[in-house]
Amino acid sequence: MDLLDYLKAKIQNSNYPVVITGPRITFPSDTLPFKANYFGHSLNDILSLDFLQSNYEIFIKTCILIGEWNKKKPNYIHESIKELDIPIITENIDMLHTIAGSKKVIQLLGNIQDFVCTKCNFSIPFFQSKKYINIHKPFYCPECHSPIKLNIVLKGEAIRNFHHALNEIYKADTLLILGSDLDRWPINKLNQLANKQGSKIIIINEFKV
Known part of the structure; x- marks a missing residue:
């Protein structure tokens, strides 16, 4: 049984299934785990407000490197979820659900398709930013x-679209959790709420790469 058939079987009798996705579903697309090392620091540590303020040079160099994930393609997990045609709440920043063709995607942590200023309204698509970028010096x-x-969304910043995610969880009678440990507050509250209201919860964290 392939992944799509397996997921269809799990939600077969559900009236309103919802899926939460996390970083592990992107590994078959050749993205790196957030524990991966960049310039002697884990990506998880670098993508924080404290790190931006204390070590901007390494922070922006890392942003430039992970921005290259924009070249990645959706994998069989994204395609399977698209075929389910159910609401998606995602921690992922790569936009691969949308690229795969999924229609209702709630992005909790933003995306890597643009650079934005931390003070003014400046923004620029990642692939147009090459004229400004030089990985050998800070980029302001x-x-x-x-x-x-x-x-x-960096650690230390507010989660986006959380009220939209809550609205979906309130309606869900089945919650699929794919590739996520739900270890970031307040995202971990979504699982707790679903459990409290009696939703069927299915967790899958291992996928073929």
């Missing part, structure tokens, strides 16, 4: 010279 906003970042 060309408008106000403040630090910039990928358009993602």
